[in-house]
Amino acid sequence: MSDSIPFEIQELIINKLPVEPLIRFQTVCKAWKSLIDSSDFIRNHIKQQNQQHLLVRYHDPLHREVKYVSIPDNDTATFPHHKVPVTIPQLVVDMYKYYTVITIDSSHGLFCFFGIDNKAVIWNPSIRKVVDVVLPHMVSDGIHVNVLGFGVCPESIDPKIIKIRINTKDVVPWQVEVFTLSTRVWRNAYSSNLPSKCFWFGGHQVVVGGVVYFLVSDGVDGRDGCGNLIVSFDLTSEEFGEVKLPDSLTVTRNLSLLKLRESLVVIEACLEELGPEEVGRAYCKRVYHIWRMEDGVSKLFEKLLSIDNSPDGSDVDIRDFRKTGEALLQWLAPPDLNRTLAAYEPYSKAITNLGINGSYIFVYSFTETLLLL
Secondary structure (H helix, E strand, O other): OOOOOOHHHHHHHHHOOOHHHHHHHOOOOHHHHHHHHOHHHHHHHHHHOOOEEEEEEEEEOOOOEEEEEEEEOOOOOOOOOOOEEOOOOHHHHHHHHHOOOEEEEEEOOEEEEEEOOOEEEEEEOOOOEEEEEEOOOOOOOOOEEEEEEEEEOOOOOOEEEEEEEEEOOOOOOEEEEEEEOOOOEEEEOOOOOOOOOOOEEEEEEEEEOOEEEEEEEOOHHHOOOOOEEEEEEEOOOOOEEEEOOOHHHOOOOOEEEEEEOOEEEEEEEEEEEOOOOOOOOOOEEEEEEEEEEOOOOOOOEEEEEEEOOOOOOOOEEEEEEOOOOOEEEEEEEOOOOEEEEEEEEOOOOEEEEEEEEOEEEEEEEEEOOOOOO
16 A cells, blocks of 8 residues: 555555455554554454354264355345355364363354363454363352353453353352453452342353343242243443343243344244144144344333244244344255255245255354454
8 A cells, every 4th residue: 555645544444344355464564464453453343344244053964074154144146155164173173072062152253162171262263263261160060050151342342251150059149250351360240249049041142232141040930931031241341130021931931042133132932823724734833933122221022023834834943143134044945854044034934045954053143353363
């Protein structure tokens, strides 16, 4: 870039570029490398990025292996034809090989995995960099239960891992530790206002707007699946809160959390009887009701839409959402009913086969970021 262009203008131009050329531009000159490496540039670059990608994990039955592909989630006619194979870091591969690994979530373009070997791995697929973190005091003995959460603080752009250790027999059941990547130190959470109940965590967490949301049950009347609600953790203040669900959702078992654009949604899966005009192979069909949380003090929920069986009558499972609002489904595709990934347009009810066939299909949306650089 010409020296006649002021550096401030160069910075504005560079800030709008995607991650891949920025990595190459680090070698152009010392000034550009210093700029791209700076925390202020990384923070501002995150705000400029609106290109979403879909990371798809599935088991390929033909080659008998787990595969990953990345698909740009654009609005053009090229979706979903531009699929790029993704190489998973060896640290994550080893965890899948020997342990039960859970993907916690993606936040600001980062993924976090953890396994029973007391280790977490934070991964940035855009720059292909990983950081491993030792998880302390993870032994579960029947009395203590450990819950993990992950997210990037929107103020400091610092990745955080939250570890909640619950003592089911103690009057003060919660012990909360927070790991920040900038210090690589575990410490107590800033807030001392911890929940006083022994919630049962359902294993679902979503990060929206700098807040981690956990789906839990408070075990009302000693029955599992009763008293459903959402526990929130603010990544900046590190304070916990509770979000009440609509009455109809507090007593159902089949709930999950996802993110639709920048909103939290609750997915309610249920069986409903077929109407007299419907003819099928069974008396019931699976229906998903999608509820969106409206922002504000009241945290109200509105029912957006419902998704029933696909047009051929086969079952579907919701895996994620595109930024267009289309639901991404694991679908039993005709005529041989193999599992495949499909996009479902809720208003026209059109289903588009995305050409990814296999079992155990999972989808995670993410944006490009320079974090971990």
